[in-house]
Amino acid sequence: MKRLYLFQGGIHPSEQKFSQNSPIEELKAPDRVVVPLSQHIGAPCQATVAPGDRVRKGDRVGQATGFVSVNVHASISGMIRGVGLFPHPLGRPLPAVEIESDGEDAWTDNLKPHEDYMDLPPEALTEIIRDMGIVGMGGAAFPTHVKLSPPKEKPIDTLIINGAECEPYLTADHRLMLEEAENIIEGARIAMRILGVDRGVIAIESNKPDAIDKMKGLIEDIPELEVLALKVRYPQGAEKQLIKTILNREVPFSGGLPMDVGAIVQNVGTLSAIYKAVRFAAPLIERITTVTGSGVRQPKNLRVRIGTPTKALIEACGGFSSEVGKVIMGGPMMGVSQYSLEVPVVKGTSGIVVQPFSEVEEGSAQPCIRCGSCVRACPARLMPTVLGVFAQLDMFEEAQRYDVMDCIECGCCNYVCPAKIPLVQLLRYAKAEILTRRKAA
């Protein structure tokens, strides 16, 4: 077995993978969807439809603006009811397109499948990926075509296929690797063709032995690909940490990117979406979302249309099992708590975790006792304790000098803090303030 390196810090919370043995279930297309125009990092889309228009599944409803932006598409067929502000997982109302179903669920006929996709030039492939609205599906939703277009002066030698799924509770990527492994591998080959690399590493944490076996079986004839079993450690699925683990390379501090060290990381869900987009010209209108937590009756992995309200997902899992405390969109470590069940599933929604009221932490923050637990746990090698104090005192210049901008907001510091200090919030506050000040200057 190959020797693996380990990134510094990190934690190993209870895995709670309730839904790992439940096969992906198709959630019936909802009667109404709300498709946000901003589902990715970067510039929001411009709506291309108006109320009253008829659309079919896969029709474009939002046009990308700028390079770091992707299109969004109708996820059901029907009539546009409204274009305006709607609830969004980020917590504030944002522009979206509301579609009412006509019950037909018919595909658009603008689809141009490519059977000979491996013969297409890399530029054409990137263009298709952008048109089809593909973004990173691990949660951050960064436009994939941007990641696949590194500048010439930064040569890439390795594509890392990220199946780590290090967040507790979530099993969407796990099930995808079991049920759509072929798509992932084809997607990886497309990405490798675009990048011009001949080494691909499929990284899976060792708590998914069935997925590791399945992948290993499929790549026997493909010499460029290899499968690596990783020791379970959160946040291993974060780009920089994964690169450290697999290649023992350090992404530089202060805004360094994986491409600076010759690696590109793509989530397994993204690769499957890339394959479907290139082979069948299928836009990104659905995804696998894990609905889990002890707050729902039957945890499940659902294939859902983008724009489906959270309520529909929870109903499909038998509803709440007891008085609900928190509904978190994303994983329990990095997800965002929601206050409304009207919030739609977006391209980056990897899971919905429901915590019953009894599980939600009570009590407020105590003073820091300088135990250093957070410093040991920080995978970005920062000092959350010092940065937290800087944030509390509005000492943003100092915080910047101590590299607060390299915080990946993984939540490890918060998880281990015995004083329950909301460190992630403090660091996010400092980051937001530094960014606004930079913009103002």
Place this chain on the structure above:
Amino acid sequence: MWIALFCLSGLGLVASLGLGLAAKRFAVEVDPRVEEVERVLPGVNDGGCGYPSCSQFARAVVEGKAPVNGCVAGGEDTALALAEVMGVEAVIGEKRVAVVLCKGGREESKTKFTYRGVENCKAAVLVSGGDKACPYGCLGLGTCKRVCPFDAVVISEDGLAVIDTQRCTGCGICVKECPKGIIQLVPIGKRVSILCQSGEKGSEVRKKCDVGCIACETCVRVCPFDAIFMEGNLAVLDHERCQVCGLCIPRCPTHTIEARDGPFPPVEIMADKCSGCGICSMICPVSAIEGDKKEVHRVLEGRCVGCLLCIDRCPKDAIGIEVPINSAVELASR
């Protein structure tokens, strides 16, 4: 013992010589006026003048780059003192104070969720825009209180930031820092404010808050000076035009409009001066004055809203008000 004595005094001599020379050689010329100006300034380094510190502002004043009335915190007194130091005349503008345009405390407004996190509004808005259902609601976590250099902000029991107008100098730091953008600077005499910034539809506002502007436009119609206009779904008061009559206050169905420093006192008619011409009862917008022609008129108790429109119009100067002490400043500006 003698050796020690000589050594030490010798060392002392050499050092003092060195220091003396250095003081002569490297002396920095300071305009004496800079020090004088600095002494007059409040010295709180609040930045309201646009300079990072009081001494930098003092230097700018002496160099003629900053006006003598530039110190917001010091106000009128400082401006006059500075003018004296600089030998120029100061132009005094009306003092301004900050007002928090939100009246929906924890009692009156609804929340979206329970917030448990950093006690700082700017950090709280990163979590789904804060816990208040109204996106324009004061979160009451005291970012303005923290940044105020004059301790002029208190957080009420109801969880609202309230400005102490006696202490506020109008430096405007809180206006810049409030993440909701609901603090406004108004001339101190303009006591009336519409305490809501919500641009949402009336029906939405009603769902979220009992005291928000529901865009009924009653105040727009009531205002005799056209000082209130609608900006989308929000009534906005133009302080330039406002004559502080207070007519809008009792008419607002949601009690969103309020006057700082207490209610308006009713007018009184001096019986010895009134000739019974009837002008006052004709112009009174709330029909609070009655009386027969050529007879002494009287003010109906509880009706008069203290708009003072009649005072200026009375040909006999027979109408006045009893002036409460703390309102003297406001009256002067009316």
